[in-house]
Amino acid sequence: MVGGGQGAYIGHIHRLAARLDGQWQLVAGAFDVDPERGRTFALSQGLDPARSYGTWQEMIAAEAARPDRVEAVAICTPNFTHYPIAKALIEAGFDVICEKPLTATLADAVALEQLARDSGRFVGVTYTYSGYPMVHEARVRVAAGEIGAVRTVQVEYPLEWMATAIEQQGNAQAVWRTDPVKNGRGGSIGDIGTHAYHLAGFVSGLTLDSLTADLATFVGGRALDDNAHVMLRYQGGARGLLWSSQVAIGNSNGVRLRVFGETGSVQWYQEQPNELILTPLEGRVQVIKRGAAGLSEDAQARTRTPPGHPEGYLEAFANLYAGFAEAIRARAEGREPDAIGRNLPTAWDGLKGVAFVEAVVDSAGATDQPWLRPVAV
Amino acid sequence: MVGGGQGAYIGHIHRLAARLDGQWQLVAGAFDVDPERGRTFALSQGLDPARSYGTWQEMIAAEAARPDRVEAVAICTPNFTHYPIAKALIEAGFDVICEKPLTATLADAVALEQLARDSGRFVGVTYTYSGYPMVHEARVRVAAGEIGAVRTVQVEYPLEWMATAIEQQGNAQAVWRTDPVKNGRGGSIGDIGTHAYHLAGFVSGLTLDSLTADLATFVGGRALDDNAHVMLRYQGGARGLLWSSQVAIGNSNGVRLRVFGETGSVQWYQEQPNELILTPLEGRVQVIKRGAAGLSEDAQARTRTPPGHPEGYLEAFANLYAGFAEAIRARAEGREPDAIGRNLPTAWDGLKGVAFVEAVVDSAGATDQPWLRPVAV
């Protein structure tokens, strides 16, 4: 693992998720920009001192030379370092698990996706919400035509934790997220809007045609958007509406997806992730529970406990890790992966996410954006 | 009452609402385009045969001549007839209660609003959702600064009943709503989006600056939009997102409003109208119940039963009728109206609604609307 040392949020999550199903073992890491702090942290995680590295460069060099070298490396560093680290890892022959966004710039994303393709290395991107079993259930049902041709998608990702200028009070998580260099050009749209975009496409099966967007920055002194509104047009005529916000007081992690088709709809809410709401045309609203009889192979493969025994965010994340393991194993064994190793977010999804964010920022900044004023308001 | 005869939906609602609080009595009406059917219906409602009119022209002429003439007339006819009827009523000196939209065209709306202003007649427009007590509670709290300066408003009005081409199977309600001449240029946006727009402005206290919109028609053969996405910019910098749909399977009448400010948020959902969700910054999500102690005068004036005894749509509608009665009484007595007679939707709101719909349709139809396509989708 690179990054994710003392005090890091997402690195801790990666480790918990990787451990849950017993398919990954953490054996080496360069956890911090401060080499000493990184080594100390590594030892606290029970790592072999010889594999507790000070820098990721050091780690790649040393691991590449070991017969028992690590199989894959998780990248949990700030966005702008994803590209050089991932590039070096791929070039040294390692598989990669990369936090989203894939990179901080579009050029990097294009290059990295190309490199991944050319090298044959596995590059997974942790679009977490696609790890949830009921999200897969939704995808399968939509793909099977259960709601008919999709007409409109409503997706949102509101948060509240940046409703005040916490980056000016030293909140480390907020500091890099509001710095265009470290984070990339998209604020809320890059940090969370990209999750929403991925989720919408994943479940609906739709491919974006074009978009028009409106970005706002509500907290004074902030350099990036903290609220984004995007209208989407999908290929084939479906439409979408996407909202991401870091200042939506009352929302902890309110990812919500609704997909409406010609003959039904599906609805999923991340804070109640064990339920999928399905409504057929002229029918009753139905609650499908994770673990229930009759669910798809895709959902079952991502389920550990019976209905009513809630699984959550860590289990979803662990599903991605279990899927990455299976995908890598299957490739090594020259076979098709099992259900859990299919439909995983990869470098291509990562590139799509970065391209989406770029387009949103470009659209919002376009000077020819026509805004009409009604005659009476 | 004009319109609202046998089989009519909204006319029946108007009568129930008017009766609930005992402040209105139905004494005359021209209920149908078919004079005979209208008279038959009038008799079925217990009306004096002498005041059971065949046409609204006949009714205005006869009532204007009576010493006990009706005080106000409710217009429950299809949209395109609102203007001529309202105009004639005002010119004959009657007060008017008009279904929304105020008119089917912007020119008519401008003219009618002007006429209302000049004549001094009362013209109420039944923006129903502003009759709900917890909507008033939300308005009062936002106005009092309880959530700070408003940053963004999310409002939606999804319905499912027109998800298939029911207008082609003879559903009368759907037939005129999908006819541009009878309905006006806005489909879902005119029928229900205008409610959402009014509600958002009513609670947030914001004035629209400008908008950009995307309309879609998903049901084949339909002449008007049945799904609308609108991005809003309010004066002062706040933003908004509005979605209306007549094809959103799973939604019966899903009006939902969320207003986010600098220090808190309010949230209201029409299918659970007795609750207002309030979340202060860094605080807990709180449920405020209709009828609870400590609510505003505005909410109390619109409440009949204690907390836990649900009031609903008819009571909200009745609140408008009680408010119109009080406004008319207060004008007659030369005093300020009581709480229930204040903050009512009038011709000005009606005009704003029509202007909003026109702008949405114009924006969506603009040829210079820039839609960006990301490099990877």
Add this chain to the structure above:
Amino acid sequence: MVGGGQGAYIGHIHRLAARLDGQWQLVAGAFDVDPERGRTFALSQGLDPARSYGTWQEMIAAEAARPDRVEAVAICTPNFTHYPIAKALIEAGFDVICEKPLTATLADAVALEQLARDSGRFVGVTYTYSGYPMVHEARVRVAAGEIGAVRTVQVEYPLEWMATAIEQQGNAQAVWRTDPVKNGRGGSIGDIGTHAYHLAGFVSGLTLDSLTADLATFVGGRALDDNAHVMLRYQGGARGLLWSSQVAIGNSNGVRLRVFGETGSVQWYQEQPNELILTPLEGRVQVIKRGAAGLSEDAQARTRTPPGHPEGYLEAFANLYAGFAEAIRARAEGREPDAIGRNLPTAWDGLKGVAFVEAVVDSAGATDQPWLRPVAV
């Protein structure tokens, strides 16, 4: 109407409910124990001064002598007066609509029910919750075998408003409810537990066999129970659990019913009364909405608005009043009543309710009630 004058809660509700559907007209009343106050109140309701009576005795005498005498009289006085008033009314040939409980004592209830039967007078008792359309829908479905033979019923009615000794601070509603003479022997069980008991029997179709109960009084100085737990055994082997409480902080009017059968269950919650939750065996939880297509005639007859347009407590109460009107009309016309005039709560239900409360109080007070203490607690 007798009782329900200035400041009364339930009398006001009766008037609103009676008015909503335009089938009743309030033309006479003795509204207060204070004759002068009662007459003043009557005038405020727009009554003819000649029919604004000072006492109910006076009213019965005068009305009985009028050719246009009232058809039915609603009794909204404290419980202990129900019997003498109802008796006098029936003997004078009036139909009666009586607030629950039917009477304050079992002897009175037995006598009154007998009198009702012998006289042929209509005696309706306002078990409000059986006025809700989705309660009827539940009843019809259970009766049709949709959930199979019923196994267990969970019913509860928690309130919070008497969590402190408000009767000692002069709250008039609480004063008579905590007075055994005026209220009867059951506190929470008599005031609200009886509603729960009626609702459970109404929907499940079960007949009680026997019960065992535990009453508690948590507020100091209170003479009657304010919390009741009752275990029920129904004829045929089904079981039930009933909880009523006036001190359950957090509950406004939390009537909740769940009926479990061999092949499914139904669930209904009064604070969200427009939904019925139905779960078939090995199936999905389904939400059935009031007004939806395919509902029973019983539910449809009690519905005014389409799905998604909430109806509530007043509409449920109005359904009882409309039903009483239809039952009385049908009797006069010698025909079967329409759906709304069937399945109404009558004197027999009232007697059952009083008998239930008496049995609960007797059971809880029995000295041979065996309470086991585990060896370790």
Add this chain to the structure above:
Amino acid sequence: MVGGGQGAYIGHIHRLAARLDGQWQLVAGAFDVDPERGRTFALSQGLDPARSYGTWQEMIAAEAARPDRVEAVAICTPNFTHYPIAKALIEAGFDVICEKPLTATLADAVALEQLARDSGRFVGVTYTYSGYPMVHEARVRVAAGEIGAVRTVQVEYPLEWMATAIEQQGNAQAVWRTDPVKNGRGGSIGDIGTHAYHLAGFVSGLTLDSLTADLATFVGGRALDDNAHVMLRYQGGARGLLWSSQVAIGNSNGVRLRVFGETGSVQWYQEQPNELILTPLEGRVQVIKRGAAGLSEDAQARTRTPPGHPEGYLEAFANLYAGFAEAIRARAEGREPDAIGRNLPTAWDGLKGVAFVEAVVDSAGATDQPWLRPVAV
């Protein structure tokens, strides 16, 4: 680990839970009554063949002799074997983590609890629901007087999976649960009612005084209750109502607890475990989210992710395992355990649970149980 081999439900959960926080390592086991199947399973878990035992007796003998012997042993076998296995383990000097119920008979429970006390061995019992952080938050708040003296507790644990005679169709989980010898005398009350009883006491802080109960068996041919109603009297005057059911169609794992005090209430629902509902007297219903600022040390110690990132059943179970580890460590180091190592379910809780079940069965079977029949039903 003893038990929990191929196809076992709870053993798998134990392993996932133990692994999540990296504080336990599975190194030895006797997983099956069939020695060969057990050894095969052990190897599938990556265990050293030398520590893949055929029987628990073999395991205890071998492990006791190793210098690197296991620290603690988890017992995941059917109830009636808990006692002999735990006894042997304690006598061999091992710490024990035992599935509930502690034992299948009261005599065994008394003996085991005594043995645990005398030996100084740690005996944890997996009352899972006390592992949830918001359950701890509720406990802390009630203990701190936030809802005042507790008045009544409503607790329920409904399930649906045994609504039909699945034990007659070979469902292994159902077979032993309906066998009085293997399971103990309590059916639903022993399997799940004991969880509800523990949870109620844990959060309320109350000690049971006595109870009276009604058991029913709804599925034909079943030897034990599948539905239990229990009225509770706590020391000091508080009351309780407990319902457990294995036949409540529509409920997956519906543990719900509500505790009402003099000045407030708390409410928790296992299928939405990240929220605690708190209502102060005359206040608003408030939602407290797991991970939010200001929560108790007890809740924080059991939390891995921020608010809005759902944790669930496995995380709660892992909290017990992390707590057991900390308690064992602290004992070894002669210090007080940290927060996560306090307030754990131990042998004493296990004994209380078994004693509760015995008392329920005795009460329900008592011939002098007085059931009153009302005069009209």
